[in-house]
Amino acid sequence: MAPRKTISLVIPAYKEASNVLPLYEELAPVIKLLSASYECEILFVDDGSPDGTWDEISSLSARDRKVSGISLSRNFGKELAITAGLKYAKGDAVITLDADGQHPVEKIPDFVEKWREGYDIVYNRRPEIQGASAFKRLTSKLFYALFNSISEFRLEPGTTDYRLLDRSVVDAYLRFNEKNRMYRWLVDWLWFRKIALVFDARKRLGGESSYGYGKLFALAVNNLTSFSFFPLKFVGYMGFAIVSLGSLLLILQLLDKIGLVHMGFSNLGIVVVINTIMVGVVLMSLGLIGLYIANIHEEVIGRPLYVVRRQANIK
Numbered sequence: 221m222a223p224r225k226t227i228s229l230v231i232p233a234y235k236e237a238s239n240v241l242p243l244y245e246e247l248a249p250v251i252k253l254l255s256a257s258y259e260c261e262i263l264f265v266d267d268g269s270p271d272g273t274w275d276e277i278s279s280l281s282a283r284d285r286k287v288s289g290i291s292l293s294r295n296f297g298k299e300l301a302i303t304a305g306l307k308y309a310k311g312d313a314v315i316t317l318d319a320d321g322q323h324p325v326e327k328i329p330d331f332v333e334k335w336r337e338g339y340d341i342v343y344n345r346r347p348e349i350q351g352a353s354a355f356k357r358l359t360s361k362l363f364y365a366l367f368n369s370i371s372e373f374r375l376e377p378g379t380t381d382y383r384l385l386d387r388s389v390v391d392a393y394l395r396f397n398e399k400n401r402m403y404r405w406l407v408d409w410l411w412f413r414k415i416a417l418v419f420d421a422r423k424r425l426g427g428e429s430s431y432g433y434g435k436l437f438a439l440a441v442n443n444l445t446s447f448s449f450f451p452l453k454f455v456g457y458m459g460f461a462i463v464s465l466g467s468l469l470l471i472l473q474l475l476d477k478i479g480l481v482h483m484g485f486s487n488l489g490i491v492v493v494i495n496t497i498m499v500g501v502v503l504m505s506l507g508l509i510g511l512y513i514a515n516i517h518e519e520v521i522g523r524p525l526y527v528v529r530r531q532a533n534i535k
Contacts (some may be wrong), residue, residue: 229263234295237275254332262287267298303525304393306385306526327417341389343384343414
């Protein structure tokens with residue numbers, strides 16, 4: 221008789237001490253249902269939380285052998301926390317979900333059913349961002365529109381980190397080495413056979429999100445520079461346009477000086493305008509090149525993606 225397959229739930233957590241136990245209690249009946257056909261494990265990843273998140277995880281692991289956890293030495297960010305969870309997960313299928321309870325756990329059997337049908341990636345797509353401000357919805361749409369217009373790789377709007385990965389996808393994902401990463405987009409880049417489950421998120425179980433606009437903006441900039449060279453090309457196009465315009469103004473100025481045209485150009489005014497525009501182009505170019513160099517620097521210095529400080533029930 222073939223051994224039963226294992227399903228792992230990987231849950232990154234940062235400052236979620238108040239949500240760990242309620243989420244576990246919501247997961248308990250789902251795990252009981254799945255346990256009829258599969259071995260199950262719940263793996264929490266404490267992303268260097270300053271509160272009692274690890275204490276809650278450790279306490280749960282002592283009560284339930286299906287619960288395990290790892291604690292990172294500091295806050296490495298959600299993307300690397302998920303990566304650490306995938307590394308330690310033993311499942312033939314791995315489901316990633318947030319610790320805040322916004323991902324409805326009652327959908328987990330639907331993910332598993334699609335996996336049984338032969339899909340390697342089963343992911344959640346939301347029809348809309350519930351509870352989000354008009355500003356957040358607008359900036360999200362603008363980001364996807366900008367990204368998909370400049371990148372050869374197309375992002376699907378509205379997808380989330382709530383997804384199931386077959387073991388083959390997990391193994392392929394763990395081959396990525398870059399530190400600046402976006403989990404769900406790298407999974408999409410792998411492609412495989414995938415299908416979307418469309419449903420909305422829920423409200424948080426408690427507490428407040430630690431993912432503010434600052435982190436979202438930094439993530440957007442990082443992904444624009446990671447998946448597309450268009451910003452560098454755009455600066456080159458802008459530089460060419462400015463040089464062309466400057467050359468045209470210079471020609472008109474010379475024609476004005478010899479009396480072929482009468483446009484009243486001021487020598488000093490033209491110089492000031494051209495210098496100002498060129499300085500702006502140079503500064504923009506240096507800023508964008510700096511972003512790419514910073515990404516290169518992060519990748520080549522060879523630091524580990526994450527550091528595990530403590531473990532619970534890890535075999």
